[in-house]
Amino acid sequence: MIRMHPVNENTWILYPGDEISETVAAHVARLTQSIRASLGHCLVDIIPSYTSVLVSFDLQQADRFAIESRLKAAIDQSEALSEQTMTAREVVLPVYYGPEAALDMEHIARECQLTPEEVVRLHSEQIYRVYAIGFSPGFAYLGNTPEPLRIARKSTPRLKVPAGSLGIADNQTAIYPSQTPGGWQIIGRTPLEMIDWDSETLTRVNVGDRVRFEPVDRDTFISMGGRLDEL
Structure with a gap:
């Protein structure tokens, strides 16, 4: 279950897991890819880490509630992805x-x-x-x-x-x-x-x-x- 928390008016942090592991790292990668696709030009910065993804967005492009909705959609999309469907690098x-x-x-x-x-x-x-x-x-x-x-x-x-x-x-x-x-x-x-x-x-x-x-x-x-x- 991916958790979402607001950091300030234009930043959210999402937690795909609680421990540093290969599985959580894969979840972070999938979520990062889904957020980039979902937020598009609204995205200002995205910082994936061991167990979290920090997302900053442009309030002039979309309000906080619209971004929250897009992030939830990105979560659903990322959970539907598998390691094989991602771009392997x-x-x-x-x-x-x-x-x-x-x-x-x-x-x-x-x-x-x-x-x-x-x-x-x-x-x-x-x-x-x-x-x-x-x-x-x-x-x-x-x-x-x-x-x-x-x-x-x-x-x-x-x-x-x-x-x-x-x-x-x-x-x-x-x-x-x-x-x-x-x-x-x-x-x-x-x-x-x-x-x-x-x-x-x-x-x-x-x-x-x-x-x-x-x-x-x-x-x-x-x-x-x-x-x-x-x-």
């Missing part, structure tokens, strides 16, 4: 797991009692779901990191994490779209820009997408635009 991201990019590989391997090669294999074999975009524009939170690789965040965050870095913490993997401070354990780096100015959402990946990491060597990483001189 799997995003493949090249990742260099070499020592210049995987800043915490030695620590990760030691804490997890694995070799670096085993760490790379386990991390890149998993298919991840995008659970949320936040912290900074385009910062993607992905689950679930394989059980053998689950490790706590750093006790002291770095002041600078290079753009494109992949970090792991507990059961999640995150992608840093820009150079920012951060406390995740850095396991590799993608050469691709995570901000996509030509897309509707401005990000390369969106909530509900599936993501797979493809290991590449140093030369391929650099040829694709990757940088190793940011620290």
